[in-house]
């Protein structure tokens with residue numbers, strides 16, 4: 001089987017190695033001179049916590065040597081013809097039996113006014129992160145502009161020696177439930193990071209970036225770090241696209257075109273009446289593995305959860321699935337239940353863990369889980385699996401969670417929260433029955 005993979009990021013490299021392991025003859029096309037860039041490590045380059053050479057997780061030579069993959073760097077795919085099963089590239093034409101699109105995202109040029117001023121750092125490439133890491137010490141009061149969670153990770157990297165303001169936009173921490181959002185604001189404030197839930201309208205100053213204008217207010221600063229917005233980047237291929245312009249894939253990573261699969265940031269998966277992107281490292285990797293397997297003749301299904309895990313401003317946070325707004329947009333009759341429980345750990349320190357669950361009212365199927373607080377990271381894999389396997393509220397409420405004396409509490413915060421949701425459902429049912437009886 002001749003498999004062509006377009007794009008050499010996390011998803012493309014996972015697809016290429018998986019297809020090669022299954023015995024396919026694999027060619028990977030990468031438009032730049034770099035393969036296997038792990039973008040999630042870029043913010044750690046800023047704080048000096050990660051050497052830049054480690055951000056590239058795959059060596060082109062290793063891919064050829066260990067897996068027999070034909071690696072073509074600096075060879076951009078221009079378009080794909082599913083009729084003739086061929087890819088036109090900058091350097092010629094390539095035939096395939098099956099193809100994997102793994103072309104990621106491209107940055108958009110819109111943003112606040114004044115981005116060309118001196119002292120504005122646009123973070124796109126690894127070189128941009130590296131250049132900023134050299135001048136972090138010169139920023140005495142930087143502003144960060146961009147959505148959470150990435151802007152929070154960048155602010156954390158900058159905040160070790162200075163006060164930082166983050167302009168998150170009006171939907172600010174919308175990715176997180178209100179309780180998790182409040183914990184993040186508190187944790188940020190303790191590290192001298194101010195979170196502002198408004199857009200930056202312009203960067204102003206006579207000698208460079210001296211202030212940010214936002215919602216009619218002026219915020220002085222000594223430099224501005226901008227995380228540009230992005231959108232899916234896909235060469236013309238005839239594949240159907242979704243709500244946000246990404247290639248629509250099913251759980252087998254099949255697109256609408258025969259023998260074309262897709263994986264990673266360039267894709268969207270259906271949820272109810274809309275489709276959603278993931279744009280996360282873990283989703284991209286597993287999508288790549290599934291696309292590579294199926295492109296070489298297998299029939300495996302991806303169990304996606306859109307899961308993330310963060311340790312941010314000292315706070316542990318994990319999230320999987322969708323939030324209530326996304327669920328509502330998808331046409332789901334969604335309910336969110338939240339609760340605060342005693343933290344796992346030393347009960348005497350009074351720390352608490354916050355958990356929230358989004359579920360479908362009629363079926364009680366769980367669509368999203370978030371946990372924040374001490375020990376939250378230890379629950380991240382469970383959250384991902386519970387969402388990916390579409391567990392019900394009842395299963396979550398009565399799942400066994402191993403108990404370790406002097407480490408955790410009797411019940412997991414997820415089970416407690418699900419139990420509270422079930423109790424509420426029960427109360428409503430009793431109330432409804434009471435009303436019914438009264439009216440008879």
Ligand SMILES: Cc1cc2nc3c(=O)[nH]c(=O)nc-3n(C[C@H](O)[C@H](O)[C@H](O)COP(=O)(O)OP(=O)(O)OC[C@H]3O[C@@H](n4cnc5c(N)ncnc54)[C@H](O)[C@@H]3O)c2cc1C
Pocket residue numbers: 006007008009010011012029030031032034037038039040041042043075076077078102103104105150233235263264265266278279280281282284307308
């Ligand atoms: C700064 C930053 C921090 C992040 N932090 C996290 C995190 O903490 N946790 C997390 O889960 N996720 C994080 N993410 C998201 C995660 O990194 C992405 O989801 C993941 O890298 C996507 O991988 P990909 O292979 O789909 O796309 P990409 O990594 O974008 O790779 C796509 C590749 O395709 C190539 N390409 C594009 N078009 C063509 C073409 N026509 N022909 C040939 N090649 C082409 C590109 O050059 C690129 O190399 C972060 C992202 C960024 C930018």
